[in-house]
Amino acid sequence: MKTTCPYCGVGCGVSVTPQGDQSARVEGDGDHPANFGRLCVKGAALGETLQHTGRLRWPQVGGQRVSWDAALDAAAEGLKRIIDQHGPQAVAFYASGQLLTEDYYVANKLMKGFIGAANIDTNSRLCMASAVAGYKRAFGADAVPCCYEDFDHADLVVLVGSNAAWAHPVAYRRLEQAKQRRPEMKIVVIDPRRTATCDIADLHLALRPGSDSALFTGLVNFLAHHQGIDETMRPYMEGLEETLSASRPWDKEAVAAWCQLEPDNVTTFWQWFLNQPRVLTLWCMGINQSASGTDSNNAIINAHLLSGKIGAPGCGPFSLTGQPNAMGGREVGGLANQLAAHMGFSEAECDRLQRFWGSDRVARQPGLTAVALFEAIARGEVKAVWIMGTNPAVSMPQGNRVAQALANCELVIVSEVTEQSDTAAFADILLPAQGWGEKNGTVTNSERRISRQRAFVAPAGEARPDWWMLAQVAQRLGYGDAFAWRHPAAIFREHAALSGFENNGQRAFDISALASLSDTQWEDLQPVQWPVNASAPQGTARLFADRHFFYPDGKARLLPLDPRLPQVALSRHYPLLMNTGRIRDQWHTMTRTGSVPRLMQHIDEPFIALHPQEAQRYGLRSGDLARVQSAHGWLVGRVTLDSGQPTGSLFVPMHWNRQFSAQGHVDALVAARCCPISGQPELKQTAVRLQALHPAWQGWLWQPARITPQQVSYWARAPQAGVQRYTLAGKGSPQAWLEAQFALAGMQLQYADAGAAGYRLLAWRDGALQLAFYAAPTLPVIDRAWVAQAFSTPPQSAEERHALLAGQPAQGVPQGRIVCSCYGVGEQAILQAVAEGCRTPAALGAALKCGTNCGSCLPELRQIIVTQQVEMAGEES
Numbered sequence: 001m002k003t004t005c006p007y008c009g010v011g012c013g014v015s016v017t018p019q020g021d022q023s024a025r026v027e028g029d030g031d032h033p034a035n036f037g038r039l040c041v042k043g044a045a046l047g048e049t050l051q052h053t054g055r056l057r058w059p060q061v062g063g064q065r066v067s068w069d070a071a072l073d074a075a076a077e078g079l080k081r082i083i084d085q086h087g088p089q090a091v092a093f094y095a096s097g098q099l100l101t102e103d104y105y106v107a108n109k110l111m112k113g114f115i116g117a118a119n120i121d122t123n124s125r126l127c128m129a130s131a132v133a134g135y136k137r138a139f140g141a142d143a144v145p146c147c148y149e150d151f152d153h154a155d156l157v158v159l160v161g162s163n164a165a166w167a168h169p170v171a172y173r174r175l176e177q178a179k180q181r182r183p184e185m186k187i188v189v190i191d192p193r194r195t196a197t198c199d200i201a202d203l204h205l206a207l208r209p210g211s212d213s214a215l216f217t218g219l220v221n222f223l224a225h226h227q228g229i230d231e232t233m234r235p236y237m238e239g240l241e242e243t244l245s246a247s248r249p250w251d252k253e254a255v256a257a258w259c260q261l262e263p264d265n266v267t268t269f270w271q272w273f274l275n276q277p278r279v280l281t282l283w284c285m286g287i288n289q290s291a292s293g294t295d296s297n298n299a300i301i302n303a304h305l306l307s308g309k310i311g312a313p314g315c316g317p318f319s320l321t322g323q324p325n326a327m328g329g330r331e332v333g334g335l336a337n338q339l340a341a342h343m344g345f346s347e348a349e350c351d352r353l354q355r356f357w358g359s360d361r362v363a364r365q366p367g368l369t370a371v372a373l374f375e376a377i378a379r380g381e382v383k384a385v386w387i388m389g390t391n392p393a394v395s396m397p398q399g400n401r402v403a404q405a406l407a408n409c410e411l412v413i414v415s416e417v418t419e420q421s422d423t424a425a426f427a428d429i430l431l432p433a434q435g436w437g438e439k440n441g442t443v444t445n446s447e448r449r450i451s452r453q454r455a456f457v458a459p460a461g462e463a464r465p466d467w468w469m470l471a472q473v474a475q476r477l478g479y480g481d482a483f484a485w486r487h488p489a490a491i492f493r494e495h496a497a498l499s500g501f502e503n504n505g506q507r508a509f510d511i512s513a514l515a516s517l518s519d520t521q522w523e524d525l526q527p528v529q530w531p532v533n534a535s536a537p538q539g540t541a542r543l544f545a546d547r548h549f550f551y552p553d554g555k556a557r558l559l560p561l562d563p564r565l566p567q568v569a570l571s572r573h574y575p576l577l578m579n580t581g582r583i584r585d586q587w588h589t590m591t592r593t594g595s596v597p598r599l600m601q602h603i604d605e606p607f608i609a610l611h612p613q614e615a616q617r618y619g620l621r622s623g624d625l626a627r628v629q630s631a632h633g634w635l636v637g638r639v640t641l642d643s644g645q646p647t648g649s650l651f652v653p654m655h656w657n658r659q660f661s662a663q664g665h666v667d668a669l670v671a672a673r674c675c676p677i678s679g680q681p682e683l684k685q686t687a688v689r690l691q692a693l694h695p696a697w698q699g700w701l702w703q704p705a706r707i708t709p710q711q712v713s714y715w716a717r718a719p720q721a722g723v724q725r726y727t728l729a730g731k732g733s734p735q736a737w738l739e740a741q742f743a744l745a746g747m748q749l750q751y752a753d754a755g756a757a758g759y760r761l762l763a764w765r766d767g768a769l770q771l772a773f774y775a776a777p778t779l780p781v782i783d784r785a786w787v788a789q790a791f792s793t794p795p796q797s798a799e800e801r802h803a804l805l806a807g808q809p810a811q812g813v814p815q816g817r818i819v820c821s822c823y824g825v826g827e828q829a830i831l832q833a834v835a836e837g838c839r840t841p842a843a844l845g846a847a848l849k850c851g852t853n854c855g856s857c858l859p860e861l862r863q864i865i866v867t868q869q870v871e872m873a874g875e876e877s
């Protein structure tokens with residue numbers, strides 16, 4: 001069975017072979033044009049996410065299991081009561097780029113078409129909103145011109161604010177291979193920190209955070225002065241003179257000073273852009289998540305438009321989408337400031353939608369965008385919210401305020417796949433949604449390619465598709481006729497028909513050729529790139545080859561820009577800049593990847609990445625715990641030294657939340673400052689201060705059940721096969737803590753007093769290990785894989801038990817941190833192999849297998865080789 005990966009916007013095709021016992025063998029789909037058989041480590045581990053542990057299985061109202069009818073009645077009655085009393089503006093939906101297009105279409109139709117308010121926004125506001133606004137300003141449509149095949153044709157690829165090696169690994173691998181085949185192809189990475197993505201870069205521009213628009217505005221100025229304007233483009237664009245005059249102050253010196261770059265590096269980049277015929281710019285959250293995110297998008301698009309590097313193979317401004325269906329959400333109008341099928345709120349468009357939907361209540365003006373929406377909930381103006389497929393209590397800026405708003409909201413409906421999430425904790429009504437492998441529909445990836453997600457396992461408990469719940473509530477609200485579908489294919493046909501309805505080439509999104517698919521044809525739909533219409537029945541790889549844009553006059557717009565730095569202000573109290581983002585093996589709020597032991601091996605705790613000099617300034621060493629504080633909140637994480645991190649700043653992953661660490665939630669600190677055009681918050685820049693944390697003890701705890709450790713300064717949980725592992729730090733005595741947390745009576749105890757604040761204990765019942773605890777003033781070195789294994793195969797001899805109490809096997813080398821998650825290859829083994837002569841990732845692969853499956857760890861393997869060689873050279877000299 002073929003389906004699509006539910007994680008990132010690369011949108012890889014996946015082949016699954018169900019194995020019967022609620023699991024499946026997962027492989028890359030060799031025929032899918034997004035990946036041609038490749039998967040990254042998250043995709044390769046999808047088979048391990050199908051188990052039902054932790055799944056939300058039954059509808060609940062007020063924490064009690066109820067029937068679907070009772071839950072849907074309660075949802076409909078609650079919404080109706082609030083609409084009757086306070087009007088449609090008092091209710092809202094908060095949706096997600098992880099919904100299927102069919103789910104998303106129904107949510108948007110219900111809110112904007114029938115409830116009659118536009119208060120539906122989505123987590124794409126935190127993600128793609130600046131790209132949407134940038135494309136619309138430039139092209140008159142939210143239309144990504146490029147495709148992945150362009151990687152194979154480009155002479156220069158510029159990655160801006162994208163750590164694709166970790167966030168879009170399969171796309172990155174394709175770039176890597178293109179460069180191996182054509183070493184003359186150049187790669188420039190623009191990112192304040194040196195990331196795994198820089199591994200294949202010819203030039204890394206570690207610019208001042210938030211200064212990108214000046215770099216690209218300077219590029220426009222440079223192109224203008226070096227015959228870089230494509231004269232044939234002139235008839236197809238407006239605003240050239242104004243744009244050039246706005247860019248004039250931005251010469252090399254001005255840009256180098258503003259961006260804090262070497263002037264020569266700036267010109268190298270500009271020269272390459274000028275001289276290489278085919279230039280592709282890929283960008284992601286380093287650009288979008290900014291208070292001037294839309295301007296930065298247009299700065300990039302300006303350079304491509306006026307140099308004519310657009311609409312041809314290997315060329316163009318290519319915004320990478322984050323979520324599997326971020327693009328689908330843009331098609332159906334999931335954002336509060338657009339209507340369905342790429343329509344806006346003009347009279348004509350509202351009327352058109354009224355006629356198509358047969359409703360007299362279509363919203364006439366934009367609704368609340370995410371940050372404003374949660375503020376309106378906090379003020380009590382929005383009294384009911386239905387949250388579907390997103391976890392705002394974790395992922396929204398000013399997380400504590402969002403949590404407080406949800407706690408005070410009159411009616412919170414949450415459709416979820418996981419039973420325990422930070423947002424589900426606030427739900428009055430919890431609706432179990434079908435997850436990946438159970439649900440059936442379509443998604444659209446970064447390159448506008450529509451692919452099918454197919455169902456191949458039985459749903460958990462009573463889980464149902466999101467579209468079905470929405471349609472059921474719509475029927476109870478009295479809109480039955482418009483929500484009568486019995487199959488997602490029928491929803492898709494309606495969506496496709498709307499895209500062509502009175503379109504006449506005016507709207508970029510047009511899949512009218514798919515409006516007449518039968519159910520079977522929809523089931524079998526092959527990946528296809530929109531537009532798919534009468535003139536392009538097989539789909540469209542690239543847009544704008546004909547230089548026709550979507551403004552009424554057919555021309556594109558160049559935007560004169562006035563580059564601004566981030567709104568964040570450092571101060572004496574908050575002197576450091578905190579950057580946030582992703583790690584390789586986790587997906588967002590970890591509801592799915594966090595429970596896969598294999599994916600917790602690479603990085604298993606919230607961390608604070610610091611330049612070694614910065615760490616020294618704060619008296620911190622690698623592995624210390626530290627506390628980061630902003631004006632809004634604080635977190636605790638473990639210090640990681642990273643010389644790729646600029647001084648004056650630190651980096652914290654976005655993933656950890658209360659289910660995995662009570663102290664590791666980064667969005668508790670981030671302010672809700674937004675781009676005035678797109679409404680996207682400045683998630684990449686927060687002013688913070690840093691302090692060492694000095695706990696009396698630190699330790700490890702293994703035991704089978706999930707617990708919430710009480711009275712500790714810090715905890716983080718990482719599941720291992722059949723057992724939960726906690727990293728802990730506390731005050732007082734570890735023994736006293738353990739005895740207060742657990743009832744150990746009736747168990748056989750084996751313990752060791754390991755000196756000051758040191759304590760180790762194993763607890764057994766009937767020969768089975770129940771608990772293992774290791775504490776010391778600093779975090780003890782323990783072989784974690786080996787201790788976890790003792791829970792399934794308990795040691796037999798006294799000697800082995802003694803070794804277990806020591807936390808190290810009597811023989812063998814501890815693995816250290818796992819670098820290759822596919823084959824579980826640890827850092828120690830890799831270091832040893834390098835010392836023994838492996839000098840390339842291929843040699844390491846031959847010796848240890850690491851990096852030979854998905855390849856996600858190749859950048860790190862190369863990094864280890866380089867660092868280790870430098871160290872060995874140092875020792876020799």
Ligand SMILES: Nc1nc2c(c(=O)[nH]1)N[C@H]1C(S)=C(S)[C@@H](COP(=O)(O)OP(=O)(O)OC[C@H]3O[C@@H](n4cnc5c(=O)[nH]c(N)nc54)[C@H](O)[C@@H]3O)O[C@H]1N2
Pocket residue numbers: 008009127160161162163164166167168190191192193195208209210211212284285286287321322323579580581582583584585586587588684
């Ligand atoms: N493993 C994994 N992959 C994912 C996801 C995941 O959760 N886990 N999520 C998916 C989603 S929804 C998204 S949106 C994408 C995000 O994908 P990316 O945007 O590639 O990932 P991030 O780590 O958020 O940030 C990218 C980079 O922006 C840099 N940056 C910060 N500030 C600036 C700046 O001012 N200028 C520039 N030029 N760069 C800056 C950061 O240092 C960081 O390296 O990833 C997708 N893929």
Ligand SMILES: Nc1nc2c(c(=O)[nH]1)N[C@H]1C(S)=C(S)[C@@H](COP(=O)(O)OP(=O)(O)OC[C@H]3O[C@@H](n4cnc5c(=O)[nH]c(N)nc54)[C@H](O)[C@@H]3O)O[C@H]1N2
Pocket residue numbers: 096098099123124126127128285289322323388389390391392394395396415416417418421433434435436439466580581582587588589590591592654666667670683684
């Ligand atoms: N500081 C900081 N904050 C950020 C970011 C950052 O870089 N830095 N990135 C932002 C970005 S780009 C994004 S995209 C967001 C992501 O943030 P979220 O959207 O909040 O993160 P997820 O964990 O993906 O949340 C999806 C939820 O939906 C559930 N779910 C999964 N499948 C289904 C389904 O089929 N139906 C339903 N109903 N539920 C389902 C999952 O269990 C999970 O709870 O975070 C944003 N927040």
Ligand code: SF4
Pocket residue numbers: 005006007008009010011012035038039040041042043044168169170171
């Ligand atoms: S790159 Fe990885 S996470 Fe993204 S779609 Fe492909 S397999 Fe899934």
Ligand SMILES: [Mo]
Pocket residue numbers: 126127128322323
């Ligand atoms: Mo995202």
